[in-house]
Amino acid sequence: MIRKGFLFAIALLLAGCAGWPIPDLPGCTSEARQVIELVGYAQRIATMTAEQQRREYRRSNQAFAKDQGATSRMRLALLLATPGASVQDAARAASLLQPLASSGDAASPLHSLARLLYGQLNERVSEQQRANLMQKQLEALKDLERTMIERGQDNQPRRK
Secondary structure (H helix, E strand, O other), X not given: OHHHHHXXXXXXXXXXXXXXXXXXXXXXXXXXXXXHHHHHHHHHHHHOOHHHHHHHHHHHHHHHHHOOOHHHHHHHHHHHHOOOOOOOOXXXXXXXXXXXXXXXXXXXXXXXXXXXXXXXXXXXXXXXXXXXXXXXXXXXXXXXXXXXXXXXXXXXXXXX
């Protein structure tokens, strides 16, 4: 739990810096720059209205259909992974990230971001599945209780 909080704090810190112009730093690769831009994109998505998110989803989906490269894949996955977004779909976001998370250079910033997000999404999906299962079990117990109450009332002698 502390690890998640730490990662979230780092992501927020990076997101806060994402709007700043990035100077040309020696050793700063274009991929690192791309990751910073993606974090900024994620921050912008989180502040959009539901209608803006739906429009962005249509644009991102069209861009991904034309070019299924890493950048368009990450943009669409970030949009779908945003908690509370009107287009949130953690399972689809995870499926989009899976190829990036399982391949590539371990030191690659883009693949590292994909692995981080993919792991969090898989955890979120499995937690949701557990919650759904528990909800079904609760409903089944309620049905059983209702049936037992009805049977008990049927067996009671009726007063005249």
